[in-house]
Amino acid sequence: MDNKDSQSNSGYKRTLTNTHIQVIALGGTIGTGLFLGVGESIHRAGPSVILIYIIVGVFLFLLMRALGELILSDLSKHTxxxxxxxYLGKNIGFITGYLYWLSWITLGMAETTALGIYFxxxxxxxxxxIPGLITIIFLxxxxxxSARLFGNLEFSFAIIKIITIIAFVILVIYLLITGxxxxxxxxxLSNLTNHGGFFAKGGKGFLDGFQMVIFSFIGIELIGLTAAEAQNPKVTLKNAINQLPVRIILFYxxxxxx
Structure with missing residues (x-):
């Protein structure tokens, strides 16, 4: 074991398996932005929102490849x-950390609000x-x-989301075939072009759609943060990030x- 590996094992008990990381990575890209926010995305951009998801997905794949390379270069660093x-100094790191914390506070409020809408x-x-408060306490x-309990539950929740999306896509394919x-x-499929064309909301609508699409992908960077809990981060992180394009295409x- 080299020096970096020995450092990475100090202070953290690595309990998340390859299966945990893979499904958490998949579940992390499926959330409120897809199940609830997609309506707003389609309203703003029309069918061209499909192209927006592909464009954003490509850039996020490049971003995650860079993040993965960075984290795997020194596993003693956990985020x-x-x-x-x-590399940039403690002051910039301090500011970035709190901005990241603020973004998750904002996202958390959006998630709990969505939960209230569902209920x-x-x-x-x-x-x-009420459901938001209960969920926060539960989480x-x-x-x-323990991280392992979190991994097991996140695995179960992610499976539910995956099955829901697969069932929805199969239902639509069935409706397409049977008319x-x-x-x-x-x-x-003509619905993609019949109501104002593929760019139904014009160029402005197409650009407006990026806001909600990017929001829907918040949390994708959590793949990198699991390095501190993964049993074999060099293998699991590499697989999770390399499979990102497939997940984006299939599920988004x-x-x-x-």
């Missing part, structure tokens, strides 16, 4: 903030803050117990087309 401190669909009289307890209809009209682009 990209550590590398910022090392109100089935329970109209339920206060939207806090999980993280305080199925909905309350909004027939299910057909296909579901958006559907």
């Amino acid at each position: 990209y903030i550590d590398f910022i401190k090392k 109100q669909y089935w329970f109209p009289n339920l206060k939207p803050w 806090l307890l999980i993280n305080l117990i 199925g209809k909905t309350t909004f009209g027939p299910v057909t 682009v296909m579901s958006i087309v559907a």
Whole structure:
């Protein structure tokens, strides 16, 4: 074992397996931005949102390759903030760390708000803050117990999200083949161009769509942060990042087309 590996094993008990990392990486790219925010993305950009997801996905793949190379170069560093401190100085690292913390506070509020919206669909009289508060306490307890428990539960939740998307895509393919209809009209690929064209909202709408699409990918960098908990980070991180384009195409682009 070299010096870097020995350093990486100090202070952290590595309990996440290759399966954990792979599914967490997949589940991390599927969230509120896809299940709830996609409606706003389509409203702003029209069918051209498909192209936006492909463009953003390519740039994120390059970003994650760079982040992966950085983290694997020194496994004694546990987050990209550590590398910022090392190469750009403690002050910039301090500012970046708190900006990252602020972004997750904002995202957390968006997620809990979305949770309240979901529950109100089935329970109209339920206060939207109640399911959010229960979820925050539940997640806090999980993280305080162990990383492995978190990994197992995240694995289960990610499987649910994956199965949901696959079932949705299969349903739409079935409706396409059988000529199925909905309350909004027939299910057909011509819907991509019939209502104002592929760029239905014009160039401005196309550019506006980037905001929601980029938001939907927040959390993708968590693949890199799992290095501190992975049993074999040199293998698992490499596989997770290299499979990123496949995940984006299969689960984002296909579901958006559907």
